[in-house]
C-alpha cells in the first residue's frame with residue numbers, strides 16, 4: 001500500500017505560486033513514484049490546480065465541503081462540484097475548522113456522509129489539545145472523536161477513509177509529536193477500529209500531521225503504523241517540500 005502525502009496550503013498561494021509549484025513538482029515526478037502526492041489549494045484555485053495536474057500522478061484534495069449538494073447556501077461548495085473538477089480527497093474536521101468555524105461532530109458527520117456519497121475519500125482529522133496531551137488523555141480524546149461517528153452510523157462509516165492524527169498543539173508550532181507518541185496513538189486507533197470491524201484495517205489509512213518538515217518526515221513516515229503525512233507550513237515552499245520527498249526516498 002502506497003503511503004500518502006497531503007499538502008495543505010490553507011489560505012495561502014495565488015495562481016503564480018501554484019503554476020510554478022506544480023511545474024517544479026511535475027519535473028521531479030520520479031521522486032514520488034512510490035507515494036501518493038496530493039495538493040490541497042484554497043477552494044478558489046481548485047479548478048486551476050486541477051487543470052495543471054491533469055495527466056500527472058498528483059491528486060487534488062479539498063480543504064472543505066458543504067453539508068448540502070445544492071441549494072440556497074451562499075458561499076458554500078458542494079461535493080458534487082468538487083467531484084466535477086476531479087477532487088479525490090476532502091479534509092474534514094481540521095482543528096482550524098473545528099475552532100474558527102465551530103464545526104461540531106454533527107456537522108462533520110454530515111460532511112463525511114456527503115463526501116462518501118460522491119465517492120470522494122474523507123480525510124478525518126482528530127487530535128487532542130495541549131491540556132489533554134499533558135494529562136495523558138490523547139487516546140481518550142481521539143477515541144471520543146471517532147466514537148461519535150461510529151455510534152451514529154456504525155463502523156462502516158470509517159470504511160475507505162483516511163484518519164489524520166493531528167495533535168492540535170503540534171499544528172503550525174514547530175513542535176512535532178515524538179515518534180513514540182505518534183506510534184502509540186496510531187496503533188491504538190487502528191486497534192480500536194479493527195476490534196469493531198475485522199479486516200477494515202486494509203481499507204483505511206491513518207496518517208500523521210503536525211509540524212512535519214525535512215528533518216523529521218523520513219523518520220515519521222517509515223513507521224509501520226503511519227500510512228502518510230499531512231503537511232501544512234513545510235508544503236508551502238516547493239524547495240522545502242522537495243527536500244522532504246528526497247529525504248523520504250533515501
Ligand code: PEP
Pocket residue numbers: 008166170171172173174209210211212230231232233234
Ligand atoms: C495542518 O494544518 O494540517 C498541519 C499539519 O500544519 P503544519 O504542518 O504547519 O503543522
